Every structure is written in C-alpha cells, then in structure tokens.
Amino acid sequence: MTVVVALQALAALFFIVDFVGDTASDRFGTHLLVEGIAAGALLAAVVMGALQVRSLLLAARQDEIAVAMARGAATDLIQLRFA
Amino acid sequence: MTMTRTHEASPRRGWDPVVKLTHWTIALAVLTNAIVTEEGSSAHIWVGYALAAILGLRLLWGFIGPAEARFTAFPPSPVRALAHIREFREHRTTAQPSHNPLGALMVYAIWSCLLVIIATGIAMAGLPGANDRPDIRGQEGASASVSITARSAAMPGDNYAHQTDDARDAGRKGDKERDEGPLVEIHETAANLLYGLILLHIAGVIFETRRSGRQVVLAMVPGHR
Secondary structure, eight states, rough: HHHHHHHHHHHHHHHHHHHHHHHHHHOSSSHHHHHHHHHHHHHHHHHHHHHHHHHHHHHHHHHHHHHHHHHHHHHHHHHHOOO | OOOEEOOTTSOOOOOOOOHHHHHHHHHOOOOOOOHSSSSSSSHHHHHHHHHHHHHHHHHHHHHHHGGGGSGGOOOOOOOHHHHHHHHHTEEEEEEOOOSSSHHHHHHHHHHHHHHHHHHHHHHHSSSSSGGGHHHHHHHHHHHHHOOOHHHHSSSTTOOOOHHHHHHHHHHHHHHHHHHHHHHHHHHHHHHHHHHHHHHHHHHHHHHHHHHHHHHHTTSSSSSSO
C-alpha cells in the first residue's frame, strides 16, 4: 500500500507539472480540463491513500497491543491454574 | 562510567513504512544524481522530479502520519539540542519516540537543502517534457537545428550519430551559458552542503548507535519492526 501511494505521488507530480506546462503553452480547452481533473484526482488519491496507510498502521499497532495483553492474560491464567 | 536510561518501559518502535520508503528513496535519488547521472541531463532532471514527489509525500506524512512521524514530534529546537548534547557529557540516554533533538535539526537542514536544490533545479531545467513541446522547443533548439542542417548539407550522407553529436555540442554550449547564472551556483552549493550534511547524519547515526544501541539504526531498516 505504501509503495502504491509513493507511485501515486510520482504520477501526481508528473500530471501536475504536465498540466502546468500545458497551461503555460496551450489555450484552455477540454484537453487541459481533463488533464487538470486527472492531476487533481491523483493528488487527492495520494492524500486519501496516505490517510488509509495511517489508519492501517494504527489498527496494526492496536492489534499488537491487544495480542500482547491477551498473551499476558493467558500466562496469568496458566500460572493461576497450575500454581 | 555508568549510563542511565530513562523511559525504559517503552522500547523504541521502528519507523513506519512511509518514513522508511521516503528515507531510502530520497537517499537513492541523491546518490544517483550525485554519481550516476550527468548534471543537466534528462535522467538527472527526471530523478530530481521523482525526488521532489517523494519529498512531497514525506512532508504530507509530517502532517497526517502517526505521532512519531509528525513535525510536532520533532520541532527544530536549538535549546533541546543543547540539552541533548549535555546528556552526552552526563552519559545519560533518554529514549526518543521520534528523532532526537539533534537529529531533528539535521532532518530540517537536509529537507531545506533538498527544497533549495529542487527549486533551483526546476528554475533551470523547466518543466519535464518542455523540450518535447514544439512551441517551447522552438527558440532553444533553433541553434542546434541550424548546426545540424549546416553539417548535413556539408557532408552528404551524414549519419544520425553526427547529428546527435552536433545537438549534444549545442546542448553543452547552452549548458555552459546557463552555468554562468546564479541558479547553478546556488544549486551546486546546496548540493555540496547536502553531501556534508549526509556525512554528518551518518556520523551521528554511528555515534548514537554506539551510545544507545543498535535499535537506532535498526529502526530505519526495511522489514524491521
């Protein structure tokens, strides 16, 4: 997922600079409009993708904590049972 | 000599995948443009643009990433950096959830250098693909075209290699003319400063690893949690 977001960032930059370059040299038309929408969509995808990665990371960390706590509780139960 | 550790209850966690990916991609891009690509070449410019995109992602991550990756976790603070240096003398180590105060100053210095390099690079090279656009190419490529045409006329049957040699020579001449501008000076000075900062960064990592343990360097190793 992280690699996908990084590739999206590369693609977004490519589209943005291409759009800016075309804006400087072309008249505004349908082609530019579509290019601008694509650039904007890619930029939004980078932000949304990064948010998704953060959400996955935080969920994974919560799972790690939950597993560690469960492991500790299981150890306590075993010690209580066989003490 | 005794070494005191504080906050030992929370062992340092490895950096998240976005920090690792952006760190190593930027390192690779800097290394590539320093020793592999030719200055001003198309490859050099494209690697620079890729570096800009990845740095942009890291800066975005500084706003929306997990706590330890955010700018708020490692503010540039000379006072904290001095306090961190005092820890060296007192043989104390404090667990850092993010970059240590000296590391934070280094990070901001490296990013500032990179932004200057990128900005001056864009100002000099223009937008990628600009040379492919006929309307923009027109003026710059005119002298090369004249040169190529003249040579072709003088040497019937001239092959493509000669034409590309001429174009390359014209390009080099143009590069020389551009070399006189202050942008190149700033670009090269910032790049040299960046190399110095990278060496300092590596020295800092080695020092901190010897002082605080392998976890400092392992935290940035891909695949290590």
